Amino acid sequence: METTVGHLKRGERGIIKEFAEDLLPIKLLELGCLPGNEVELIQVAPLQDPIYINVNGSHIAIRRSMAFQIAIEIIKE
DSSP, X not given: OOOBGGXXXXXXXXXXXXXXXXXXXHHHHXXXXXXXXXXXXXXXXXXXXXXXXXXXXXXXXXOHHHHTTSEEEEOOO
């Protein structure tokens, strides 16, 4: 099973590996959701959706369904 942003636990970080470009809104790409960038799960909303991530210093709220489309490699502490 491939790890995605949707699988992160609070405080965990990963490096974005890939995603299907046509699935992510242009706004996410503009905010730094690009392969090679680091992403960290900051917070999860009370009903588990949306989730709040930090990418390149930008705090972004995204739907969990979208987070499952972004493949990452977990950063080991």
